[in-house]
Amino acid sequence: MMQLYDNPASPFCRKVRVALIETGQVDAVKILPAVGHALATEQMPLAENPLGKIPVLTRPEGPALYDSRVICRYLDARAGARLYPESRIWEVLTLEATADGIMDAAVLMVYETRCRPEGERSPAWVDAQWGKIARALDTIESRWMTQLAGPLTMAQIALGCALGYLDFRHGARDWRAGRAGLAEWEAGFARRPAMEQTAPGV
Missing domain, CATH: 3.40.30.10 (Glutaredoxin)
Structure with missing residues (x-):
C-alpha cells in the first residue's frame, strides 16, 4: 500500500x-x-x-x-485519469505551476510571522509575496479563464486549492476584489465533493 x-x-x-x-x-x-x-x-x-x-x-x-x-x-x-490532457499539456502544466507559485508565496507569508521572532519580521517582504500572488491572480483573470472550463484537469485542482488556502490564511486581503470571473469560478469549483471533503478544518 x-x-x-x-x-x-x-x-x-x-x-x-x-x-x-x-x-x-x-x-x-x-x-x-x-x-x-x-x-x-x-x-x-x-x-x-x-x-x-x-x-x-x-x-x-x-x-x-x-x-x-x-x-x-x-x-x-x-x-489513467487524464488530468493532464496531451492536447493542452503545456497550458495545464503552466497554470498548475502558477497555482503552485501562489501557494508557495502564501505559505511563505505565514512562515514569516510564525517562524521569525517579532523583531526580525519584514512587512515589506510579506507584501512582496502578496504582490506575486496578486499579479498571478490578475493574469489568470485576464488570460487563463478559458483553461478553467471543460473537463477536470490538474490545473483546476491546483488553482482551487490555492484559492482555498488564500481564504484560509489570508482572507482579510480579499483576493476576489476586482476578479469577478475567477471568484465565480472558485465558488462553483469549491462545491465539488473532493474540495468539500478536503477543505482546511474539515
Whole structure:
C-alpha cells in the first residue's frame, strides 16, 4: 500500500488528496500525519525526502515521490485519469505551476510571522509575496479563464486549492476584489465533493 505524508492545512497536500479522490485511489493510500517546517523538521519524513517537505508519497515499486506536481502526475498516470490532457499539456502544466507559485508565496507569508521572532519580521517582504500572488491572480483573470472550463484537469485542482488556502490564511486581503470571473469560478469549483471533503478544518 502507498503512504502519503500529509498535513491537512497544507495546500500542496490538499492538492494530492483531491487528486486521490478524483482519480478513485483513496483506498490505495494510508495517510500519515507530518507536522513541521523549515526550522522544525524533526517530525518530517526526512528519510523519504531530504528536503524536509511534504507531501511525500511512498510506493511499493520504487523510491518515495515528493513535490506535489510529481505525485499528482504519478497518480494520474497510475489511474489513467487524464488530468493532464496531451492536447493542452503545456497550458495545464503552466497554470498548475502558477497555482503552485501562489501557494508557495502564501505559505511563505505565514512562515514569516510564525517562524521569525517579532523583531526580525519584514512587512515589506510579506507584501512582496502578496504582490506575486496578486499579479498571478490578475493574469489568470485576464488570460487563463478559458483553461478553467471543460473537463477536470490538474490545473483546476491546483488553482482551487490555492484559492482555498488564500481564504484560509489570508482572507482579510480579499483576493476576489476586482476578479469577478475567477471568484465565480472558485465558488462553483469549491462545491465539488473532493474540495468539500478536503477543505482546511474539515
